[in-house]
Amino acid sequence: xxxxxxxxxxxxxxxxxxxxxxxxxxxxxxxxxxxxxxxxxxxxxxxxxxxxxxxxxxxxxxxxxxxxxxxxxxxxxxxxxxxxxxxxxxxxxxxxxxxxxxxxxxxxxxxxxxxxxxxxxxxxxxxxxxxxxxxxxxxxxxxxxxxxxxxxxxxxxxxxxxxxxxxxxxxxxxxxxxxxxxxxxxxxxxxxxxxxxxxxxxxxxx
Amino acid sequence: xxxxxxxxxxxxxxxxxxxxxxxxxxxxxxxxxxxxxxxxxxxxxxxxxxxxxxxxxxxxxxxxxxxxxxxxxxxxxxxxxxxxxxxxxxxxxxxxxxxxxxxxxxxxxxxxxxxxxxxxxxxxxxxxxxxxxxxxxxxxxxxxxxxxxxxxxxxxxxxxxxxxxxxxxxxxxxxxxxxxxxxxxxxxxxxxxxxxxxxxxxxxxx
DNA sequence: CGTTGGGTTGATATATGTCAAAGAGCGTGG
DNA sequence: CCACGCTCTTTGACATATATCAACCCAACG
Numbered sequence: 001x002x003x004x005x006x007x008x009x010x011x012x013x014x015x016x017x018x019x020x021x022x023x024x025x026x027x028x029x030x031x032x033x034x035x036x037x038x039x040x041x042x043x044x045x046x047x048x049x050x051x052x053x054x055x056x057x058x059x060x061x062x063x064x065x066x067x068x069x070x071x072x073x074x075x076x077x078x079x080x081x082x083x084x085x086x087x088x089x090x091x092x093x094x095x096x097x098x099x100x101x102x103x104x105x106x107x108x109x110x111x112x113x114x115x116x117x118x119x120x121x122x123x124x125x126x127x128x129x130x131x132x133x134x135x136x137x138x139x140x141x142x143x144x145x146x147x148x149x150x151x152x153x154x155x156x157x158x159x160x161x162x163x164x165x166x167x168x169x170x171x172x173x174x175x176x177x178x179x180x181x182x183x184x185x186x187x188x189x190x191x192x193x194x195x196x197x198x199x200x201x202x203x204x205x206x
Numbered sequence: 207x208x209x210x211x212x213x214x215x216x217x218x219x220x221x222x223x224x225x226x227x228x229x230x231x232x233x234x235x236x237x238x239x240x241x242x243x244x245x246x247x248x249x250x251x252x253x254x255x256x257x258x259x260x261x262x263x264x265x266x267x268x269x270x271x272x273x274x275x276x277x278x279x280x281x282x283x284x285x286x287x288x289x290x291x292x293x294x295x296x297x298x299x300x301x302x303x304x305x306x307x308x309x310x311x312x313x314x315x316x317x318x319x320x321x322x323x324x325x326x327x328x329x330x331x332x333x334x335x336x337x338x339x340x341x342x343x344x345x346x347x348x349x350x351x352x353x354x355x356x357x358x359x360x361x362x363x364x365x366x367x368x369x370x371x372x373x374x375x376x377x378x379x380x381x382x383x384x385x386x387x388x389x390x391x392x393x394x395x396x397x398x399x400x401x402x403x404x405x406x407x408x409x410x411x412x
Numbered sequence: 413c414g415t416t417g418g419g420t421t422g423a424t425a426t427a428t429g430t431c432a433a434a435g436a437g438c439g440t441g442g
Numbered sequence: 443c444c445a446c447g448c449t450c451t452t453t454g455a456c457a458t459a460t461a462t463c464a465a466c467c468c469a470a471c472g
Contacts, residue, residue: 161462
């Protein structure tokens, strides 16, 4: 009932509306959830990182397209077996509730980004999120972007060109530096958060 | 442990970050969830209708501001009592999981609206959503808007003016009609869905 | 070497925001 | 009853952020 499976960068794991006979969780790598309109406009609605859950108990079709953003390994469970397990062990569904609520909060936070932030703030927000997972003991902060410019644009509700321009602008403003196209460095994380339109720190007191 | 409480239109139920000592569900009326930036930009991240759940088990502070959009009645439970109940009766947490996943899907659908739809499509999408709950046996479809133009703008990631203009445009295109400011009529729901950028019907087959 | 896919940059178009004025509904108090 | 002052809404003129279209760069790879 439990198995592992791998995908390589760019491979589609499931298409929107297709039957999804399993649930699972990300072991390594990174996947994108996207929703599309008939004319091709698409919006990323989630970014799955290791330990994130894939699929929905109680639904047999995928509501979103899932694509491997990097090489990816998933740990899969057959749906029926998993649902049995949920029914038997309340801890599982409690934990799943916890995770769903976290994802709901994340989705709603992202709604603020999509609805109200400027292009520069959007890009800064994304970079700040990526850098947040970087090892905190090293300066400068350094992180590998798991997304292409195109994927970033899809995530941020922008075009590739705008993403590229804003990254250049942040670089020129010396908020960030780049090594190649995929690694970001940041000497002043507070400055980056300011560009993102967020507080410099999380305490939120006034 | 269970009690009812009422609010009138416009009243704040909880502020962002404030302690929230209860959970509950909407009995009647309609409330908005909003998230804000320090400079005042705000985005609605959820619209609570009757039977929707308020609050989050396991968290003691509100992540969003909750405001009564209309006169509102809530059925409240003390948090500790509710969490006890959840621990004892697995059905409760299963049901709650179900509801959270539905809300997560709704939030993600809305991300597509915020990130990729034009102003006209956004407004049409909102009106279509409101009209979907109207009695289906009557023509034309008729529904009362639970939101002011300002609340719609906050929901759609637009300004009041743009919302107003787009409503006028849809009226001039004879996609919708208005009675006063708050009731929408629609003779051709399919046309409205087309304006919303959605399929004319839900079957989604090609 | 050519080709390809991702990325950058520039010129221009356009959708939406901003600022400003005025209309419509509605309760309140004289 | 009417005038007044609200708030919500509509509409117009103009500004601007972002999309669009196009060219080019660069590294990887056959």
